Amino acid sequence: MNEALNSPRLFSDMAAMESYMAESYGERVFVEMLQNADDAESMRFHVVERDGHVFIANDGKPFDETDVKSICRSGASEKQRGKSIGYRGVGFKSTTHLSDTIYIHSNDCTFSFSRSLAARRLNIEDLNAVPTIRIPFLAGEIESNVLDMMNELKRMGFTTIFIFQHANYQTLIQEVESLTEDYLLFLRHIRQVTIDVHGIALHGSIQKRGDIISIQFNNRSSSWKQLGRDGAQLAFLLNDNQEIVPCSRKQAVFHCYLPTYEESPFALKINSDFSTDPSRKHISLDERTDEALNQSASLLFSELQSQVNSDCSQLTGLVEVIGKRNTFNKIPRRFIEEFYSMLRKDWILARDGRIVSPEHFKKRPTFLDESEWNLIRRHTPLLGTLPVTNGEALQALDGFLHDFAKESYTLAEWILMMSSEDFMKSLPQPLYIKLYANIFRMARNQDLFSQTTQDLHGCLIASGDTYVLIKQAKEDDLYTFFNELRKHISTSELRWIQEKFEINLDFTSSTETSTIQKQTSLSTNVPRQEQSTRKVISRWRAAEQQCMEFEVIQGNTPRDVSKQNLGYDIVSRTPSGEERYIEVKSVKNRGTKISFTNNEYTAAHIHGDHYYICVVYDDAEDLVFEYIRNPLEKLVLEKVVRQWEWVCEEYDGEIFKVQGQ
Incomplete structure (x- = not known):
């Protein structure tokens, strides 16, 4: 009281601050009281309205004594960050939104x-110059109906x-009606919440069994897996089978x-x-x-x-949750940056005991669909x-780490797999043929671009119910x-394969009358009199034309559509029938x-x-062609206001080098 009389300007400033806090917290009076109750280690939280008065118990x-001082002052609370909520001692000021008594x-x-x-005690006529929650008064006479309800709550x-006497409970009703079970998820102590305000009756209960939290609230129920205790915590929604699923x-x-x-950043x-x-x-x-x-x-990251x-067994659900970004705003983007920096380190335990990074993980090649890739991985x-x-x-893990991985199986690894009879027996015939088509294509590209050869003599092909080495296969096989x-x-x-294997194949006649002339060993290490020269692409053509030439070298059929404003320059069809939409970017050097x-983004x-x-x-x-598949998934893009463009300063794709002239 003396402080208020001696410093009237300060007292008036406190009133203005209190008014600001009430307006700022607005519709969060209920949750502030819920926080305070949880800080006090309450097990039960009860809100009831009687005769226009609101009781929160x-x-x-x-x-x-310390609590009384803290609630009277601003920023004088004994609460500590990381241990309790409302550490600034200002949250309770928002409750003046309900009542000024x-x-x-x-x-x-009391x-x-x-x-x-x-x-009245300070002889101040302007109520706006007086804060409500500053000077505590020992209660005198209390209305009988208020006293009766207070005693009933004590008996409970x-x-x-x-x-809150003669409360403005319409604001409280709006807040209560917006409550969901989510508000109860990270409470430390409260296990039961009951609300009975002006015809609204809600009941919430919280059960914790280890890291599983089950919540019932307003005829809604949910279960969550919670990680962490003090400090950081994560919560994953669980389905009826207690499996992790994305939340809304x-x-x-x-x-x-x-x-x-x-x-x-993710659905958690x-x-x-x-x-x-x-x-x-x-x-x-x-x-x-x-x-x-x-x-x-x-x-x-530790959980993953x-x-x-x-x-x-929960990995599939976890990967589904973190496999798709929920937003690109500033706060979640900062979380993503830190999480991805951890992902790029060595942390994956391989079956041979090595610890590898996602960069060395095997990603699905573009010529395989997911079902084919999954079969091969099994x-x-x-x-x-x-x-x-x-x-x-x-x-699930293969799909999640696809954009972090640098490469799929190498040609040498494919050859090793195609030399395993058990592996070959696991493949359906169409997939077995598709793999060989791409293995030969990769071997041909290596031969043409770098003049290196791979020994294919250990590869197997079907012969009835078994598999034999290609060089030992019968002519019909x-x-x-x-x-x-x-x-x-x-x-x-096909011409390259015949030259490589020194085999003449005649497909012009029927199977019965055709002949296959096998001239020498099928080993690709056999020296040839005429070596393939390295393919050359003209430096003086436009980048789009250079890319067209390179697509032809790879055995694809490209078509220039750059003048049609489709968001890509080339449509290229592979021998297997896949259409690739290629946007060409010509730069001075990598980086x-x-x-x-x-248009390109769309x-x-x-x-x-x-x-x-x-x-x-x-x-x-060399002239370098760096292909980046599905750039929206793989690249970190920043929207820059010039004309609208999506800018990327770092890219990492599959690199091919061709001699320029």
């Missing part, structure tokens, strides 16, 4: 805050009761113990001691938030690493290329094999910034895995 630790009963004592009473075991976009938000309006919940604005609705990116984001990202390296004899996880979890193979390769590729127009979105960026640049005497 909990059964936590009763008030002591508040009673608090706790520890066998005191009140009243703006009108404080104004509640230790602290807040009474509305649920996928950051929590600062209670939900904010900030979207989570992230809770930590983030810095927020006064309303606690938006996260502020400062040093404390940055630390909390790092801790949260580390927690998610644990599940991958232990073949956990049966490959190259166990060192597999993580310890398998089955559906392996399929060879004819059947190559007759099927030529449906998937170009004429030039030069490339950009996307809106085309990339529509065509997905069939859309490629081909970056063309010089490397000494």
